[in-house]
C-alpha cells in the first residue's frame with residue numbers, strides 16, 4: 620500500500636500520459652487514445668492532430684470544435700432559422716418529441732449491478748447465480764423443484780456415464 624511501483628507505471632498511467640513511442644510501445648502496442656482507449660495508429664503526422672487521440676476521436680473533436688465556432692459566429696441567424704422552421708413544422712416537432720421519448724427508456728436502461736455480488740446485470744436485481752441462490756434460500760417449492768431436477772440429472776449421468784459432461788449440468792447443481 621502506498622508503494623510507488625515505477626516498473627508498472629507505464630501500463631497503469633492514464634492513456635494521455637503514455638509516450639507516443641516509448642520503449643514499452645513495441646510489438647504493435649502503440650499508445651492508447653485518451654478518449655476511447657483504442658490503440659492509436661497513424662499514417663502521417665500533422666500539426667493539427669491531437670496526438671493523445673486516435674484518428675476517429677481526433678476528427679470528431681475537431682468537427683465538434685468547428686461546429687461550436689460556427690454556431691457562436693452565426694448564433695442569431697441559426698436560432699431565427701430554427702424558430703421559423705419550428706413554426707412551419709409543428710407536426711414534425713411532435714413526431715420528433717415522440718421519437719425522443721420512445722428512445723428514453725432504452726437509454727435509461729443502463730447496466731445495473733447485482734444487489735448480492737455486484738456483477739453487471741441488464742434488468743434484474745440479481746445475476747442468475749445469485750437469483751438461484753436467493754430462490755433456494757427463500758422459496759421451498761422452488762428448492763424442491765430444483766433439487767428434483769438435479770437428482771434426475773445425476774441419475775441420468777450415472778446411467779449414461781461421463782458422456783454427459785458438466786456443461787450440461789442444470790444450474791442448481793452448483794448451488795447444492
Ligand SMILES: [Zn+2]
Pocket residue numbers: 652653654655656657672673674675676677
Ligand atoms: Zn479514440
Ligand SMILES: [Zn+2]
Pocket residue numbers: 733734735736737738745746747748749750
Ligand atoms: Zn450476483
